Amino acid sequence: MNSRVKRLAVAALATATATLGLTVANPAPASAAMTICYNTSQAPSYASIANQAASIWNNATTNLTLTANCGTNLRIYQITGGGSYAQRTSLGNGRVYIDTQQAAQYSPLRIMTHEIGHILGLPDNYNGNCAILMSGGSAGTSCTNPYPSTTEANRVSSLFAGTLSANDRRSSTGSQVFKDSWPGLLSVG
Numbered sequence: 322m323n324s325r326v327k328r329l330a331v332a333a334l335a336t337a338t339a340t341l342g343l344t345v346a347n348p349a350p351a352s353a354a355m356t357i358c359y360n361t362s363q364a365p366s367y368a369s370i371a372n373q374a375a376s377i378w379n380n381a382t383t384n385l386t387l388t389a390n391c392g393t394n395l396r397i398y399q400i401t402g403g404g405s406y407a408q409r410t411s412l413g414n415g416r417v418y419i420d421t422q423q424a425a426q427y428s429p430l431r432i433m434t435h436e437i438g439h440i441l442g443l444p445d446n447y448n449g450n451c452a453i454l455m456s457g458g459s460a461g462t463s464c465t466n467p468y469p470s471t472t473e474a475n476r477v478s479s480l481f482a483g484t485l486s487a488n489d490r491r492s493s494t495g496s497q498v499f500k501d502s503w504p505g506l507l508s509v510g
């Protein structure tokens with residue numbers, strides 16, 4: 322049932338119960354919590370990192386749950402060269418690519434939680450602040466913080482709750498590729 326139809330149905334139900342002299346104290350929320358099934362079969366070196374990143378997001382947010390290998394909302398790949406990036410197809414759906422060379426320079430867990438952050442609706446925010454997850458590589462290779470800030474986590478929760486404005490949602494939930502979050506270092510030799 323799409324949300325418009327659902328709203329109409331809820332309205333009809335409210336009218337019916339009002340007619341009966343009843344009240345609906347807590348009508349069903351517009352959107353139920355989403356289970357995001359991630360699959361690490363194409364990223365064998367980073368399966369445990371992905372599990373850690375999923376726990377971080379699950380602990381920091383509401384209205385969504387990242388669960389391993391129950392489906393393929395989110396496919397995680399490991400690649401060599403070209404840079405880590407995320408390809409969001411819609412909110413909670415897409416692909417994350419972890420560049421093994423970058424993961425040897427930057428914290429692989431920070432890369433993983435950052436790239437998943439794009440799938441969860443967050444844009445890049447290259448302000449150099451290590452406390453901001455979506456600052457990515459702008460905070461330098463010494464920054465290993467894998468945790469979203471409260472502001473970042475709350476935005477994700479709001480997106481999945483469906484409580485943001487239509488404009489805000491549109492810019493955060495559409496198909497988009499997020500590249501070049503981790504500046505390359507000069508290679509040695």
Ligand SMILES: [Zn+2]
Pocket residue numbers: 435436439444445457499500501502
């Ligand atoms: Zn990014």
